[in-house]
Amino acid sequence: MWLDDDMLVFRDHLEAHARWHHVVDHFVVLGDKRFVEPSEVGIHPLGAAPDGSAALTPEQVRAAVANGAIADLWDWETSDPHTWVEEIWAQTDDLATAGTGAFVSLVGATVSMTRALHDAAGGPMRHLRLGEDTVFGHQVAEAGAVLLPDHAARSWHLGLSHAMRHADQVKAHNQPLFAHLVPSLRPRRVQHGRSWAVPFVEVVVPSDAPHLQVQACVDSLLDQDMDDHVVVLVGEWSLLDEGRVRPLADEHFDLRWLQRMYRDEARVELREPTDPVVTGFSRSPLRLRLTGTELAPARATLRLLVTDLDRTQQGLRVLTGDDGEVVARLERTAAFARTQWYDVPTGPEGAGQRDEMVAASHGSSTRPATDAGFVPAERRLRPRFGVWREAAMDPDASWRRLQRQMARNAPVLTPEPGAEPGAEPGAEPGAEPGADEVSTTPARPAARPEPASPTTPVARESRMGRRLGRVVRRLRD
Structure with missing residues (x-):
């Protein structure tokens, strides 16, 4: 069972969690919560109100949990929900239709599972400072877990969460973490040519x-x-x-x-x-x-x-x-x-x-x-890299060849800020390219000429030239 230290749970919170684990041993139960301001009812982190007013003691809070009065300290209907989590639950019939993405709604404030499922998933990565609940949510999902929200497992979250108070910083911190460790969050790893800690x-x-x-x-x-x-x-x-072996x-x-x-x-x-x-x-x-x-x-x-x-x-x-x-x-x-x-x-x-x-x-x-x-x-044809095996080429001629080849392989650029849709990169908004301007869009290659008939003198000469070139390269190599 995971409970954040800034959670104040209702009397039957643990019971609501535990009853599921007697039925299915691979359930992950997610509790419900509302975000409230603790000072409104006299709960203060340091035990005393800044203005000197009376504060609830730990003994009084415990008694309120035991007798059920804790549920009335704030109004459940008007307090702040965990909006994005509850939206997922509402849109997916409490995760029944969430498919492979159900794990994203696992947040560490109030979660329970069996020890067997915990161990099968490998346990949380304790070296992580933020985002460990999402990573562990992915782990338990891959271990075959079924995630189940129980709205009877109610609790008060005292104050806003860390992610709520510092949303942009938390998102930036978690970006590389999720990209490497949570392959199911595929929008986090859309770059081509990359490899990741956990492959998809x-x-x-x-x-x-x-x-x-x-x-x-x-x-x-x-x-x-x-x-x-x-x-x-x-x-x-x-x-x-x-050891020694006869290679052939x-x-x-x-x-x-x-x-x-x-x-x-x-x-x-x-x-x-x-x-x-x-x-x-x-x-x-x-x-x-x-x-x-x-x-x-x-x-x-x-x-x-x-x-x-x-x-x-x-x-x-x-x-x-x-x-x-x-x-x-x-x-x-x-x-x-x-x-x-x-x-x-x-x-x-x-x-x-x-x-x-x-x-x-x-x-x-x-x-x-x-x-x-x-x-x-x-x-199955697999592309191969070409290798230059001719005599040394004039540097200027070689660079001109590079320019021609680069024109056919020009990088695709994003539009400049303020550019109109479809405008050429670098063009002024609303401007038309003049006669002396050169487009940065690679020109369409000219149509290939019709191949010569194999029986024509040109074709025979071409074949002879290729054969001679191969012979020269073999002798040189």
Whole structure:
């Protein structure tokens, strides 16, 4: 049970909390509160009123709680509610329809849960100075909790909360904290090209295939247009050591090759099949589990799959191949973690029962993997960086080439303050570009000329030139 030290609870407050935990062991009960000015009824932090008037003693306050008179010290209907929290409760039928976002209404002033749920969620992060209740709310939600407001658990909050008094500073302080530790608050991490302490998606990939096939699949996952994920490559890595080995006769060649390829890649984790990261519930809100590496995802696959599951709020999406076999499973951690609170086997023998429970509580559907962009791994085209291998170029000519290339890749700028919608960056409001002005918008590339017929002299000469260039580069290398 959590109660802030500036809370004054009604006589039956604890009873209202406790009665739920006798029914369901994974409930999180949220109490109700009103914000009041304590000095209005003679309650003062230092025990004496500044003007010398009589103050309520701790003994008198305790007696008022015991006999129920505490409920009448202020008027409940006219006192200030926790507005944004109560709006969420009202809009979602007391969180019954809140879906995956219910946890945001957990604030630490009056909360209770069982010790078992507390431990399953890992407990609050005690090193946090602010925002620890929201972070812990996310933790208990990912552990399968059901959040329940009980309006009978009433209390007075003496004075405004810290967040109310210093809203802007608290918001600024919590921004990086929530971005790293609460992946479900996705608006906090909209920047591209970033990685976070807790990734939004965890992708589990087996390594029991030829190394080039596994590489094609893993590299396709790293080549996603969504950055907020980590790849867990599962293999018997403990079989590998630094002892002497014949490199070309290594019985673990594929596994060792993959280890050397990915052990220093920050977005890939090498895990044993028995590692809790693999066998337990995911640390991320979503887990994509691949059954093999024969098929690899398109560049937009992960982003679109995640968006699809978020739109539906379902707990499981199963992707199958043309033969009906499972290719991948996208699992919602909170949905599968909730099954641990019921009498379901935890090992593989309980997998089917867990799927049925998730389908009943959150929903599930099976779709073709090809619809989600899965293609044969060896045919999945992945972009490669070009490398300059010609003779040294004149610096001025090289810079002119950079300018031409930059014109085709110009950065997109936000409008300048006061600019009209649609105006070019840097233009005066209402001004039209003159004949001597150069637009900052990249020009549309000219249409490509029709390719020459393979039988024409020009085409033959072009092919010969390319072949000659390749021969020269090979000799030089």
